[in-house]
Amino acid sequence: MAEVMRSETLNISNNTSSLASPELLHVLAVDDSIVDRKFIERLLRVSSCKVTVVDSATRALQYLGLDGDNNSVGFEDLKINLIMTDYSMPGMTGYELLKKIKESSAFREIPVVIMSSENILPRIDRCLEEGAEDFLLKPVKLADVKRLRDSLLKAEERVFKNIMHKRELEANDIFSQLKRAKI
Amino acid sequence: MQRQVALIKQSLFDQGYLDEQFIELEELQDDANPNFVEEVATLYFKDSARLISNIEQALERGSFDFNRLDNYMHQFKGSSTSIGASKVKTECTMFREYCRVGNAEGFLTIPYLRRVQMFEDFQATEERARNVEKEA
Numbered sequence: 175m176a177e178v179m180r181s182e183t184l185n186i187s188n189n190t191s192s193l194a195s196p197e198l199l200h201v202l203a204v205d206d207s208i209v210d211r212k213f214i215e216r217l218l219r220v221s222s223c224k225v226t227v228v229d230s231a232t233r234a235l236q237y238l239g240l241d242g243d244n245n246s247v248g249f250e251d252l253k254i255n256l257i258m259t260d261y262s263m264p265g266m267t268g269y270e271l272l273k274k275i276k277e278s279s280a281f282r283e284i285p286v287v288i289m290s291s292e293n294i295l296p297r298i299d300r301c302l303e304e305g306a307e308d309f310l311l312k313p314v315k316l317a318d319v320k321r322l323r324d325s326l327l328k329a330e331e332r333v334f335k336n337i338m339h340k341r342e343l344e345a346n347d348i349f350s351q352l353k354r355a356k357i
Numbered sequence: 358m359q360r361q362v363a364l365i366k367q368s369l370f371d372q373g374y375l376d377e378q379f380i381e382l383e384e385l386q387d388d389a390n391p392n393f394v395e396e397v398a399t400l401y402f403k404d405s406a407r408l409i410s411n412i413e414q415a416l417e418r419g420s421f422d423f424n425r426l427d428n429y430m431h432q433f434k435g436s437s438t439s440i441g442a443s444k445v446k447t448e449c450t451m452f453r454e455y456c457r458v459g460n461a462e463g464f465l466t467i468p469y470l471r472r473v474q475m476f477e478d479f480q481a482t483e484e485r486a487r488n489v490e491k492e493a
Contacts, residue, residue, distance in 0.1 A: 207435055209400050209436035210435065213382075216393060216397075217385065220385055312438060312439065313378050313439045316381070
């Protein structure tokens with residue numbers, strides 16, 4: 175039976191974790207302020223995240239392929255684990271960007287964090303109601319970013335463990351089938 | 358020269374020109390990224406110059422578009438907050454209050470230009486100190 179097992183190729187389902195790479199979260203940061211972009215990029219890099227920074231909500235939508243010019247074709251490989259956006263931006267605000275992301279079937283599961291220099295309670299409520307993961311007051315602290323990263327990694331770890339468990343079950347299933355087939 | 362820089366820096370903190378946010382920036386700097394603070398500061402000065410120029414143009418035109426002025430000030434306040442330029446931040450707040458109540462003469466008295474200049478001078482001094490150190 176050992177020989178039979180060795181010559182078989184076990185065909186196990188190939189779900190992959192949604193992490194951009196084994197350890198790195200990929201964060202899309204959106205801010206119209208050049209100083210804040212530099213700052214948030216550094217905060218994220220120090221927190222071991224992969225970072226893409228854009229200067230407007232429109233550009234964020236373009237990057238995600240949600241700007242209407244492109245369909246999702248070609249964007250299936252785009253792995254974003256978190257979107258952090260400023261609230262007050264010219265043109266489209268962070269709130270409007272949040273809504274567009276939550277309306278999209280491809281990206282609605284991605285956590286969106288809103289950043290703002292203004293501590294306006296109705297604004298915070300509105301964002302959380304619309305599905306924002308969190309609302310951070312500027313200037314954003316390194317501790318905030320690390321906290322976000324840790325909670326996302328925990329969530330990813332849970333997903334990964336589920337996948338591994340599923341693989342194990344499938345492998346056991348195939349093994350039993352082979353055992354039965356052998357006789 | 359290093360001691361001179363340290364003294365100036367301490368003085369800026371003591372007088373409230375810089376706040377803890379500046380220290381946060383310094384802590385983000387490391388051997389792999391030794392110029393981070395300088396890079397952010399440079400971006401801040403460029404951005405400030407742009408905003409101040411816009412504000413002055415808007416004021417020169419005589420008809421005070423308070424919404425536009427408030428918008429510029431919001432941006433200026435934002436970047437000043439991120440870099441730890443505490444007094445500039447305070448003055449932006451004052452300025453916006455003047456905008457809110459439509460007080461035109463008010464903002465002509467705010468020396469925000471001088472504050473940014475002071476910070477800029479400090480950065481230049483620090484850079485000189487670093488260069489002296491390199492040559493040593």
